[in-house]
Each structure stands twice: as C-alpha cells, then as structure tokens.
Amino acid sequence: MGKHTPSRPLCTFATSCWENDWRTILLSAEYLAKLQIAHHRYPFAERLLIINNVLDLPFVKRVAEDLLRQGVLTRYVVVDEIVGEMLPFFHLSRSDFRLSANAAEYGTSHPNWIYYNALGPLAAIYSCGSDYLLYMTGDVRLERPVRWIEKAIRMMEKRPEAKVANLVWNERYDEAKRESYGKTWNFFLAKKGFSDQMFLVKTADFRAPIYGEIRGDSDHFPRGDVFEKRVFSYMLNRGWERIIYRRGSYLHKNIS
Numbered sequence: 001m002g003k004h005t006p007s008r009p010l011c012t013f014a015t016s017c018w019e020n021d022w023r024t025i026l027l028s029a030e031y032l033a034k035l036q037i038a039h040h041r042y043p044f045a046e047r048l049l050i051i052n053n054v055l056d057l058p059f060v061k062r063v064a065e066d067l068l069r070q071g072v073l074t075r076y077v078v079v080d081e082i083v084g085e086m087l088p089f090f091h092l093s094r095s096d097f098r099l100s101a102n103a104a105e106y107g108t109s110h111p112n113w114i115y116y117n118a119l120g121p122l123a124a125i126y127s128c129g130s131d132y133l134l135y136m137t138g139d140v141r142l143e144r145p146v147r148w149i150e151k152a153i154r155m156m157e158k159r160p161e162a163k164v165a166n167l168v169w170n171e172r173y174d175e176a177k178r179e180s181y182g183k184t185w186n187f188f189l190a191k192k193g194f195s196d197q198m199f200l201v202k203t204a205d206f207r208a209p210i211y212g213e214i215r216g217d218s219d220h221f222p223r224g225d226v227f228e229k230r231v232f233s234y235m236l237n238r239g240w241e242r243i244i245y246r247r248g249s250y251l252h253k254n255i256s
Contacts, residue, residue, distance in 0.1 A: 009153050010130040011200075013037055016050035016120030017060070021138040021255040026063045031141065033072045039142035042149040045130045049076040050123045053116050077127045079119045086126045091209035099224040118227035121196050125206050134200045139255045142167075146248030151186050152200055155243055162189075163240040164231075165200040168249040176244045188244040194232045197252050210234045 015036055017025045025032050026049075037047055049067070054060045057078065064076040087093060097115040124135045132153060152165035165187075168176045180188035211230040215237070221229040234240075 008043065008150060009132055009157075010045040011042060011132040011134060011149060011153070012046040012048055012124075012128045012130040012203075013040070013044040014046075014048040014050060014124035014128065014133060014135045015138055015140075016052050016124065017054070017138050018052040018116065018120075019054050022051075022054055022060055022063075024255050025138045026060070026067065032067070035141035035143070036136060037072070039145045040134070040149055041145050041147040042134075044134075046128070047072065047074045048124065048127060049073050050120050050127070051076055051078045052120050052123075053079070075127075077123055079123050082123060082126065083119065086122060089126065089209070090122060090211055092122075092211060096212075097225060114224045114226050117196075118230075121199075121227055122211075125201075125203065128203045128207065131203060132200060133203050133206070134198075135196070136198045136250070137196060137252075140197050140250050140252050142248075143251055144248075146245070148186075148245040148248055149200065152243065152245060155184070155187055156200075156202065159241070159243075161239060161241045162243045163201060163205055163235060164194060164242045165245065166195065166198045166242070166250075167245050169195065169197065170252055171249045173246065173249070176246065180244065183246065186245060186247060188246050190242045190244060191239075192232065192236050193242050194228055194235060196226075196228050196231075198250055206231075213237055 015025065037044065049064055051060055051064065064073065067073040094115055097118055099114060120137065121135050125133060134149065146167060148167060156162045156165060176188050179193055180190045182189040213233045214225055214229055215233040218229045218233050221232065
C-alpha cells in the first residue's frame with residue numbers, strides 16, 4: 001500500500017466588493033482569478049464573493065453569476081440579504097459603528113462608512129464554510145505568486161496563540177520586522193496587530209461575538225470604531241498573536 005498523504009485543511013478565499021471597486025474586481029480578466037486567488041497557490045475549498053453596497057445590485061449579481069459559471073467563484077453572498085441575522089449573531093448593531101471626531105482628516109466623512117466597511121469581513125466570516133478563512137479587501141492583490149497558506153496553517157496549528165496570519169504589506173519587510181518580537185524560518189511573530197486588508201484565521205475563533213471590545217490604546221486605527229480596532233482589542237485582551245509570512249508581500253492600493 002502507498003503512503004498516506006494528509007489532506008490539506010479546508011480554507012475559503014473571500015473578498016468583498018462595493019460600488020467603487022466592483023468593476024475592477026469583477027470585470028477584469030485577471031484581477032480576481034489570478035491576482036487575488038491563483039497567486040496564493042492553494043486549492044481553496046470555496047471562492048466566495050461578498051457583494052456589499054452597490055447601486056445596481058441586479059447587474060452585479062449577473063456578473064457574479066458569470067464568474068460562477070466560469071469557475072472563478074463558487075459562491076457569492078449579498079450583504080443586505082443576511083445582515084438582519086448576521087449582526088445579532090455577532091451581538092452588534094448598526095449604531096455600534098461610529099465615526100471619530102477627526103474622521104474627516106482621514107478622508108472619511110460619510111456617517112455610514114464604518115458600518116459598510118465592517119460588513120465585508122463580517123459577512124465573509126459569517127458565511128465561511130471552511131475550517132480556515134483567507135479574507136482580502138477588494139483593493140489588495142498579489143503581484144507575484146506566494147505559496148504561503150499551507151505553511152501559515154501549520155504554524156497556527158502548532159502555536160495555539162497565533163490566531164491571525166498575513167503576508168507583509170506593500171513590501172515593507174523592515175516595518176513588519178520592527179513590529180515583531182521574534183521570527184522563525186518563514187514568519188515574523190508579533191504580539192499585537194491586525195489589518196482587514198488581509199487576514200488568514202481559523203473560522204471558529206472569529207465566527208463568534210468577539211467584536212464588542214474597544215481598548216483605550218487602539219486609537220492608532222483612525223476614523224472611529226472600525227472592524228480592525230475591534231479585532232485588535234479582542235486579540236490583545238486575550239494574548240492572541242499574529243504571524244507574518246516574511247518571504248512574500250501583498251500590494252494594497254486604493255481603487256478610486
């Protein structure tokens with residue numbers, strides 16, 4: 001008999017789109033399929049699209065259906081169709097997402113910005129059907145292939161305190177090193193830090209009502225009581241750590 005080959009943990013890829021970026025994400029021949037999905041070099045169990053606040057929802061849904069037929073996506077979720085059950089599940093309400101007094105200094109003045117900004121990752125976490133979830137905002141991509149997810153999952157299973165994994169951001173390897181307290185062959189180890197631009201997590205840890213804590217030392221997250229601030233606070237309160245793959249980077253560039 002041949003040797004038994006352990007199966008890879010099931011991991012869902014998810015991204016979200018809204019009115020200002022859905023055309024870039026969904027209409028490009030390569031953006032979603034290659035730069036967001038294929039370049040991770042991992043056989044995702046699901047490839048999930050979260051459709052957030054778009055103006056022409058029927059049209060965007062038709063585009064998503066085309067991507068299902070092409071095999072780029074396996075499923076899509078419309079936030080408005082699940083938000084009524086999702087927010088109570090997380091013990092949240094729309095009024096929890098408040099702008100800070102200085103939000104306009106960071107280009108955010110619409111009172112609903114923080115609310116919609118949180119709905120993308122929350123909907124991905126809520127809808128995930130796999131053991132692990134890789135979430136990327138729509139304005140994040142990989143310019144080059146990076147085979148990192150399997151290594152990150154192994155490290156997270158080896159180190160129970162490591163609850164979040166991500167690539168280095170925008171080639172800032174020195175910055176990632178400064179934010180860490182140690183390293184292994186493949187990863188920087190950090191006692192704090194979280195970004196919704198990219199996160200790989202064990203679904204069960206985050207598909208829970210953990211988003212109600214906001215620390216006084218989390219004001220480096222601008223604009224208000226954002227999703228990132230809530231995760232950062234919960235992680236730090238419980239000694240959860242982040243691992244950063246130090247041999248590859250993603251690119252984050254706002255889509256206007």
